[in-house]
């Protein structure tokens with residue numbers, strides 16, 4: 001687990017609640033069975049998954065062939081947003097609030113029928129789904145974007161948000177276009193991060209617009225602190241006027257510096273920067 005998770009969870013009396021999503025079944029990170037053994041939930045929030053770990057492995061087709069090491073069954077639940085939302089809708093305590101599922105439900109992406117998996121699992125070239133002789137190739141999905149904890153996760157995700165410099169009605173603007181996203185930008189545990197639109201003139205920062213949730217009540221998420229949402233809602237475009245020659249970048253830090261300081265942890269080099277292109 002990350003040092004930040006350990007530092008936060010170990011300070012809390014409700015640590016088991018944290019572990020319910022972060023260390024399901026008492027082991028670090030998500031295992032295959034945490035999704036492929038899920039059969040439903042007791043509410044789309046707070047990790048209330050219903051798991052059937054003795055039953056068949058659930059998959060899109062239920063057809064694994066007779067050499068699989070386990071029974072298989074077809075399941076629509078696996079591809080549903082409810083599965084992801086059960087862990088990605090966190091309803092407290094304190095600042096621990098994440099709402100990508102609620103935001104997704106209200107989005108045009110949901111209306112178009114795109115689930116979390118449609119965007120977050122990438123299609124890959126056809127190949128056998130297991131390392132056995134004689135298995136035929138079939139289309140499959142890359143799970144990278146749902147298997148985080150590799151320290152570099154922010155880069156593939158944040159790289160997908162279009163930030164551009166445009167001229168509209170003769171005005172020079174920087175735009176952050178969140179129309180094709182399925183939820184707010186940023187979303188999830190954004191109260192732990194910094195996400196800033198940084199505007200520089202001749203290399204000097206003239207303005208910095210914070211998009212990550214503001215943590216009111218101090219840097220250390222305590223029960224009294226509240227995460228106040230900012231950022232760009234799903235379906236909207238943020239427009240900020242800039243001057244000719246300005247350079248604009250989106251600068252992401254995985255953890256807020258004041259949080260690391262309050263926890264007595266060293267800064268991690270896991271940030272991500274992407275700069276806007278457009279008429280120079």
Ligand code: HEC
Pocket residue numbers: 001002004005008009012014015017018019020021022045046047086087088089090091093096098187188189190192
């Ligand atoms: C309902 C499931 C759920 C519960 C309960 C939960 N979290 Fe999380 N947490 C998540 C998800 C999902 C993410 C990833 C979201 C993102 O990155 O935007 C996350 C991200 C985090 C992160 C950033 C990733 C990392 O490991 O550095 C930390 C730290 C964290 N949670 C701490 C906690 C603590 C402490 C608790 C208990 C008070 C807790 N969480 C309870 C689901 C949960």
Ligand code: HEC
Pocket residue numbers: 002021022024030034035047049078083084085086087088116117120121145146147148149153154157188
């Ligand atoms: C059993 C709970 C659980 C389920 C079910 C689950 N997740 Fe997660 N997910 C997590 C936790 C916990 C993290 C954060 C882990 C960490 O950073 O240590 C996470 C991280 C992520 C991240 C990376 C966030 C970031 O900022 O790095 C994405 C994207 C994600 N999950 C998408 C999905 C999708 C899509 C689904 C459904 C197919 C899904 N998750 C199902 C618990 C879950």
Ligand code: HEC
Pocket residue numbers: 030031032033034035036059060075076078079080117121129138139140141142143146
């Ligand atoms: C966060 C949830 C989640 C986790 C964890 C997860 N999967 Fe999946 N998996 C999915 C979803 C969602 C699909 C697509 C379902 C659909 O399209 O109906 C899928 C599809 C698959 C498929 C069929 C598609 C293909 O690629 O051929 C296989 C095989 C698979 N997963 C294996 C695994 C294995 C092995 C692990 C553990 C290393 C794992 N999965 C972990 C959510 C998950």
Ligand code: HEC
Pocket residue numbers: 081084085088100101104109110114115116117118119120157158160161180181182183184185186187188189190
């Ligand atoms: C239409 C595509 C789309 C859909 C649908 C979608 N996402 Fe995302 N997701 C993205 C993009 C693009 C990003 C990176 C930008 C951002 O953070 O919003 C992202 C980022 C995330 C993050 C990291 C948040 C952050 O800002 O660090 C989490 C967690 C996540 N998605 C979970 C989910 C869950 C859970 C669902 C379903 C309830 C879902 N997503 C549906 C496209 C999508």
